[in-house]
Amino acid sequence: MKEVKKIVIIGGVACGPKAASRARRLLPDAEITIIEQGEIISYGSCGIPLYLAGMLPDIDSLMTTASGMKRSIEYFDQEKAVHVMNKTRATAIDREKKEVVIYQKEKGTESRISYDQLVLAVGADPIVPDVPGIQLNGVSVLHDPQQAESIRTAIKEEGIKQIAIIGGGAIGLEIAISLIGKGREVVLVERSDQLMPGIFDPEMADLIKRELEDNGVNVLLGEGLKSLKGDTQNQVKKFTTANGIYDTDMVIIATGVRPNVELARDCGLEIGETGAIKVNEYMQTSDPDIFAGGDCVENVHLVSGQKVYVPLASTSNKHGRVIGSNLAGKKETFPGILGTSAIQAGEYNAGKTGLTEKEALKLGYPVISTIVSGHDTAHYHPMHGKAILKLIAHQETGKLLGAQVTGMGEVIKRLDVYSAAIYMGADLEQISHFDTGYAPPFSTPIDIGIHGANALLNLKEGLVKGVSVPEVKQMLADKADFIMLDVRSAKEAKLRPLKGGVVVNIPITELRARYGEIPPHRKIIAFCPLGIRSYEAATLLQGKGYQNVSFMKGGTSALPELTDAD
């Protein structure tokens, strides 16, 4: 009798079902079982903020396929012949006997299930800060659709007016934006001194913070949660940080996740330096018959070569496909990630790929960077939006190390092109020649993404010097000795004057005739809204023999508080 291969997959959200589906297509006869502790499987957890925002008809939308079929247990069973055991927890792995010990919650029974190959797709759990009052009613994490439903019901029925979100990462931001409205006060509390630390450099995070604030979110930075206080019904009413005590009716914890490694560690599988399960390029753990993927494993960062823990649904699904192939005896590899992240907050899109400037400097790279601002379509197209892009490159090789994008415009398109470029090891000159799709609704003739590479090439070649937004901010704060050369038109300069600093306004159109008005031995920083006219001005003055001249990279678009009309 033919031996049937037994595949057991622990975890039924993203990587697990994907691995099961792929393995099923390649191995028509294998016995495939998914063990899932929850009730539902294969749901779009990233859509939870959309559900909270009332953008989905119902929570079930997150559990259907693109064809509208519900990804139920029956669906997996009938269509894919994948057996799903839900409400079932894997409590131990017996590698000797190749068995998983499972506990069926409803029956209350423990049993064993044997495997030839095992997949750990056990995900991650929310980190809950260990502070007094964390058990109060009205304090919750937001990790699965049921929790989302409870929160939405509470908001609807209990007239919640003040909501505190703890954690200014991607999820915290998305939740904050999704809950704003109808007279609710939403406060976002972040321990670090910027939003999304590790994802964005400070000046880019600042732009995102402004957008949240413009949408009505109150952002508290540098304030870690200290404690929570409730009323007599144990309903949360206040939260405390180092800086103050604040009223609240509801607290949502979004302080990140921690990989589930207990099962793996308990059976002796190797845990990586990041604290997540260690896997090789075939997604095998230290036991070659046990694969692992998704939010419980670490990844190789393709720029730094280092191990990183970046749990993301897109990566989990890719892991699942590679694992599914390898269960069927293929030798597919998963090379690693770029830590790409994308977020929509209000009408603002933002994202990063590769290394931030901070990360690159910390890793010891010789770094050059710039910010460019501009439009995502032809500027005369009625639907154009602003795009602000930051590029970080290797000073010597010119290779792109990372990019960050923000703006109302289609900036994720540029992010994706940069991510492809970094994956393929492109340098700035190659990117400057990319033949992306041009027509007025899609791009300027020289796309802003390509313009970014050109601008950084100019700096790399020393054609002109640029000063970054944080540097300008610091110099203004320090009341340093320099002249801000405002090359906007007199009308623009009057409408949105620079706040602070010594300012000379000579419009770019008059600079060639009037440059003599600028003292030649002072430090000059030219600025304008997009960094284009000021770049022009800096080259012009340089050509006239000015030695100490530079332009503000990205322009006031990248540093809006500099010229905000009062």
Place this chain on the structure above:
Amino acid sequence: MKEVKKIVIIGGVACGPKAASRARRLLPDAEITIIEQGEIISYGSCGIPLYLAGMLPDIDSLMTTASGMKRSIEYFDQEKAVHVMNKTRATAIDREKKEVVIYQKEKGTESRISYDQLVLAVGADPIVPDVPGIQLNGVSVLHDPQQAESIRTAIKEEGIKQIAIIGGGAIGLEIAISLIGKGREVVLVERSDQLMPGIFDPEMADLIKRELEDNGVNVLLGEGLKSLKGDTQNQVKKFTTANGIYDTDMVIIATGVRPNVELARDCGLEIGETGAIKVNEYMQTSDPDIFAGGDCVENVHLVSGQKVYVPLASTSNKHGRVIGSNLAGKKETFPGILGTSAIQAGEYNAGKTGLTEKEALKLGYPVISTIVSGHDTAHYHPMHGKAILKLIAHQETGKLLGAQVTGMGEVIKRLDVYSAAIYMGADLEQISHFDTGYAPPFSTPIDIGIHGANALLNLKEGLVKGVSVPEVKQMLADKADFIMLDVRSAKEAKLRPLKGGVVVNIPITELRARYGEIPPHRKIIAFCPLGIRSYEAATLLQGKGYQNVSFMKGGTSALPELTDAD
């Protein structure tokens, strides 16, 4: 006395002004002159269809910078110290004396201007078919803003009701869409048997044609213009093709452009095999002191290595930058293009990069291709749109050779990623690992662009066989002996039944239980809306021992007329 370098640039639309600006920044002291035969310079000619559609406040929008400054002659003069001679025609180049002979139209005088380095950015002229009646009133090309204004005025004031556009290329399509509305009849006349031949493969062009028709454009294929007939006032009233005589009030010629090579040829510069000016990688003509760029030169196609003539504003601007650098003594190169093209027709976006399947086959590549359909965002996101992507790859190396995209969704993002991939020589496996930005508003967890690479990898590895849309159409037309296996739900199958062919409907969810109903020795083609369920079905049947089974690549999304409800 210091010798001042004299740079003369002939042509003031895209490449010329860009080269002038770049050279100015690098060479503060050079004397730079632009010679332009028209009145205006540096305008966004690609925005003309938007102007026609009434999407721009006025025609001047096309002549301003992103900062809102008019790119006038004074602007170039004052801001850039670039001298512009407009309404001036260069009539000859004296390479011996390094002089350009110029004719100033208004003064009626001829003179000479000397150069150290010369740039030919003389563009292209519209091709006007040599047919009887072409000189009638109401027949015009649409090449510059003045022509656009005349056409718009004529439509407004003369009550034009029927408009014929001759030429089904990108410009013809854009014009057709922009002129539809207010009771006007617009007919688009294309000689070839598909729209945009050379840009799209037939099945992708078919989808675009449907979109035009849905927008009310009448598309005539396979009908070349034979003659035009007018009334007693010499106003055009009819046009004739091989197939018929049609009424019309206005005819717009959009049958492509031809590079302006007369100046170059007359002074002995080498003309390339494509009929455009030949340049090397530094954008130098056969005379190293004469550069050429923009719509008058040919380019290297980076996939085929062949010389091609693909005039595009994006390429012209890139040429200008490289030429500007090299005028200043740098040695920058322009490696070539991918023939990337993007178009918006109604709410439909479409584009191509690299080679079409037709081109790839003609060039002798071993080709594999597929079409995938899906959503551009998470399918549960309220703003999702359809994306249909075609990928063409090298059967052996797996390198992506080309891609075509269509749909209401953000397909140009995927086009741009593919164009970066092809530029960098990526193969399907690399693309399948691209770490693009995922969040529900931007992508499915496995982005459709990456899904495309995965799907083609499956075909490459022979995991399953796919049948293309044109093949299925042909087989249905031939009444070939095969079974169309409809794996949609019974409800979907009833709502949009397949037109023609022998159809068996077994929903994918029931296939595993009911596959025995399908005769094992017949040819089976599974189909569904997106090609996902049918792929699943084909692998399932294969697993059950069916030998002659395949799925329809791209699904009925890619072949909508197959299941159109009557």
